[in-house]
Amino acid sequence: MLLAIDVGNTNIMFALVEGEAIRWRWRIATDSKRTADEYAVWLNQSMQMEGVERSAIRDVVIASVVPQTLFNLRGLSRRFANVEPLVVGAPGVDYGMPVNLPNPAEVGADRIVNAVAAHLQWPGDLIIIDFGTATTFDVVSAAGGYEGGVIAPGINLSMDALYQAAAKLPRIAVEPPPEGRGVIGKGTVHAMQSGVFWGYVGLIEGLVKRMQAEIGRPTTVIATGGLATLFSRHSDAIQHVDPDLTVKGLVRIHARNRKD
Known part of the structure; x- marks a missing residue:
């Protein structure tokens, strides 16, 4: 194995x-x-x-x-x-995917791995969102090239910064306000839930919309990472969720470089 x-x-x-x-x-x-x-x-x-x-x-x-x-x-x-x-990232490793950037070495290994796996599973132009410590948005062309992306602070990182910098604000879980409560907070926790969760949904949808406009063609949006399922339930911007995307990419890259 x-x-x-x-x-x-x-x-x-x-x-x-x-x-x-x-x-x-x-x-x-x-x-x-x-x-x-x-x-x-x-x-x-x-x-x-x-x-x-x-x-x-x-x-x-x-x-x-x-x-x-x-x-x-x-x-x-x-x-x-x-x-x-x-x-992955060591000299001589073949991804089977061109990295169309001025300095390909700058791209994190996880982002290339995700791009390889996504291109093998879905046709056309792709945007891959990975919810990790940072939230990354990566673009793969229909021809199979890695074209760049966006790096944003992860939601947990944002929440920790808010909690640590504001003395009176409590630490809260990543979740939307309870159903029926609406966006406008009626208390501190409710207000924080709205700001953190719906604010992050706005970040996702806003970046995806701008990226799609820049690409200029229909795109498929795939999400991976720990919070992918949660956000996909609350945003139409995400079409597919694959929690195993990175592992699948590692398997593919290994198979391509295997020396039997």
Whole structure:
């Protein structure tokens, strides 16, 4: 099986993939100081809980937006699975997708991985929204080129900033106001829920509308990430949700670069 590792700013996803089927998923908080041994102990325990032997891992692919994690994740791959991992973004990795930007190296590995997976699943021009620590909007042309995108603060980041900077405002969950309450807040929590949630819906819809106007052709909008389902229920701007988009992209890129 393939161990696909997706390192985000907040969490790391470890997924065991057989063929193209994702069999198991585990998450751990991102910590650039975590050693290869610590990863190995945690991953071994997680696999044992599912009855999976470490010998089942035949290869490893990694995408990381936190470069400091790569040294120890490479160490994990070598010591735990006895393989040299494929690292997205490393020299020589073939995405099968041109990055049509002045400096392609600036694009985060996760964004390219998402773009590859989305282009293989949906035809035409695409906008991919990834709800993570940052919320990213990426454009893929119908011809299969990565054309650029937008980076906005993630909603949890925005909420934390509001809570920390305003002494009297409480910490709230990411959710719309209770049904029937409307947008205009009748109390502090209600007002914050409206501002944070509906304000973010406005950000999504406004950016998608402007991007579509700039593209000038019909586009399909796909969302991924932890809050994708929640926002898709409250906005017509999103047509599809795929929580496994990044892992699927890692599988595809690994298959393209595999040395049999």
